[in-house]
Amino acid sequence: SNTFCSSGAFFRNGTLFNTGGAESALFEKVPIQEGFNKIRTFAPGPCPETGCTQDWVDIGATIDVARWYHSMQTLSNGEILMVGGSKAGGLVLNTPRVNEPSYEISIDGHSLPAVPFPYLEFTDSDGPGKSYNLYPALHLMPNTPDHIFTIIGDQVFIYDYINNQNVTTLPFLPNPRTFPSSASTVLLPLKASENYRPEVMVCGGSSGDAPNPLALDDCGRIHPLDAEPEWTFEKLPDGPRTMGDAILLPDGTVFITNGARLGSGGGVMADDPAFTPLIYNPEAAVGERFTIMPATTIPRLYHSVAALLPTGEILIAGSNPLQQKPTSHYPTEYRVEIFSPPYMSAPNRPVITASPDFINYNAEFTMNIQGAAVGETTVVLSHPGFSTHGVHHGQRMIQLTTNTTADGVTTVTSPPSGSVMPPGIYLLFATVNGIPSEAAWVRLDSN
Structure with a gap:
C-alpha cells in the first residue's frame, strides 16, 4: 500500500x-x-x-x-x-x-x-493559525502521566490524550509552525542533572501569508512545565529557513539542515534552497549559539530527510518538489550525503568496549569506555525518530547520571521511567570532553 x-x-x-x-x-x-x-x-x-x-x-x-x-x-x-x-x-x-x-x-x-x-x-x-494543522508537533513530556506538548498551527498546549483533556494552554507562537508552515521542532536533550526538565525549540517555518508565505528567520525556546512558561526568541544567523531538519547530536548540540529561504512546505511552494547547515549549542550565550557549517551543493527541498547515524555522522537524502520530473528546476534527488560534525575530526574518540544489550528502568549498569576520564565522561541515550517532511516523530536524547572511576569503569543510572524515555531500542553514546564515541545498541524496557 x-x-x-x-x-x-x-x-x-x-x-x-x-x-x-x-x-x-x-x-x-x-x-x-x-x-x-x-x-x-x-x-x-x-x-x-x-x-x-x-x-x-x-x-x-x-x-x-x-x-x-x-x-x-x-x-x-x-x-x-x-x-x-x-x-x-x-x-x-x-x-x-x-x-x-x-x-x-x-x-x-x-x-x-x-x-x-x-x-x-x-x-x-x-486563518492559518488553525488550518495549518498537518503534521502536528508532538513531544512526550518527562515525569508526567503521558502528557504531550503539542503544536497545531500557532496553538501550543500540553494535552492528556489518554484522558482526553487539556493540561496546560501555553503562549501561542507568532506564526503557524506546522505544515505547510513546516518549522523544525525538537525537544532539547534531557539531563538527569536537571531532573529531565524539558525545553522545546522551534526554528523557522513560514508565515500564513497565502498565497505568498514568507520563510521565517527566528528560533524560539520554551520550558513547558515551568510555572510561568514563556517563549524566548533569537534570529537564525544565515537568514530564513522553512522545511528544515533539526537533528540532536550526541555532544548536546543540534544540527539544522535542508529547506528553503523562500516559500513554504508543499510540492512547488518553495525556492532558494538553504545550502548552509548550522550547528546550534543550546548551552552557549545568546549570539554565540549558532555556527555556520560548510555548504552543500545539493538542493534539499520538499521531501528531504536527515537522520543521526551510529557513527555520530548525519545521513542526508531526498528532495522531490515536483516528484518524478527530471526536467524541473529542482528534480527528484537520488544522491545521498553524509555530514561529519566537527567532533568527527578529533584525533582520538572514546570507544565503548563493553556495554549491556538490555537495561531496566531506574537501574545502574556498567560500561567499559576506552578514553573515559573522571568527571569528563557522559553517557547519552538517543533515538533518531521517524523522519518525514522535516518532522522527526519520537526523536529524543537524554544525558544520564554517569560516574567514571580511575580504573576506567563507568557506572550509569538508566532513565527512571517510560515518560523520560519510552521503551525501545536506542543508540548508546559515550562522550568525553564533548567528543562522542560511536554508538552501541541497547534495549531499554521493564523486565
Whole structure:
C-alpha cells in the first residue's frame, strides 16, 4: 500500500510501525494500493547468521480512520499515539472537507476508536493559525502521566490524550509552525542533572501569508512545565529557513539542515534552497549559539530527510518538489550525503568496549569506555525518530547520571521511567570532553 506522506513510530522491540499514506497508484509497473488507513511494519536488524528478509510487511489490518500527513508518538508504556491528518492526498493546504480532527491510540498495533479533537477543527473562515494543522508537533513530556506538548498551527498546549483533556494552554507562537508552515521542532536533550526538565525549540517555518508565505528567520525556546512558561526568541544567523531538519547530536548540540529561504512546505511552494547547515549549542550565550557549517551543493527541498547515524555522522537524502520530473528546476534527488560534525575530526574518540544489550528502568549498569576520564565522561541515550517532511516523530536524547572511576569503569543510572524515555531500542553514546564515541545498541524496557 502507498506509504507516501505517511507517519511512523517504533514498538518497544524496535519494529517500525508505519501508518496512513496516500491514494493508489495502480498504473505503476508494480501497482500500489491505496494506503490512507493501512498499517505496515518493518522489522529491526541485525539479521541472524542464518539470514532473514527485512522488508515492508502490509499486515492487512487498518487504523481506525484514514490519515495522511498525521503525526505519531510512542507513549511511556509502548502504546502509540496518532494525531490529525487529512482524509485525502494531493493538497498543500488542508480543507474542512477532508480534515481529520481526531486522534487514536494503538495498542500492540490494534487501534482504539478515534477520538474527536477540537484543536484540529477549523472552518473556511479560520486563518492559518488553525488550518495549518498537518503534521502536528508532538513531544512526550518527562515525569508526567503521558502528557504531550503539542503544536497545531500557532496553538501550543500540553494535552492528556489518554484522558482526553487539556493540561496546560501555553503562549501561542507568532506564526503557524506546522505544515505547510513546516518549522523544525525538537525537544532539547534531557539531563538527569536537571531532573529531565524539558525545553522545546522551534526554528523557522513560514508565515500564513497565502498565497505568498514568507520563510521565517527566528528560533524560539520554551520550558513547558515551568510555572510561568514563556517563549524566548533569537534570529537564525544565515537568514530564513522553512522545511528544515533539526537533528540532536550526541555532544548536546543540534544540527539544522535542508529547506528553503523562500516559500513554504508543499510540492512547488518553495525556492532558494538553504545550502548552509548550522550547528546550534543550546548551552552557549545568546549570539554565540549558532555556527555556520560548510555548504552543500545539493538542493534539499520538499521531501528531504536527515537522520543521526551510529557513527555520530548525519545521513542526508531526498528532495522531490515536483516528484518524478527530471526536467524541473529542482528534480527528484537520488544522491545521498553524509555530514561529519566537527567532533568527527578529533584525533582520538572514546570507544565503548563493553556495554549491556538490555537495561531496566531506574537501574545502574556498567560500561567499559576506552578514553573515559573522571568527571569528563557522559553517557547519552538517543533515538533518531521517524523522519518525514522535516518532522522527526519520537526523536529524543537524554544525558544520564554517569560516574567514571580511575580504573576506567563507568557506572550509569538508566532513565527512571517510560515518560523520560519510552521503551525501545536506542543508540548508546559515550562522550568525553564533548567528543562522542560511536554508538552501541541497547534495549531499554521493564523486565
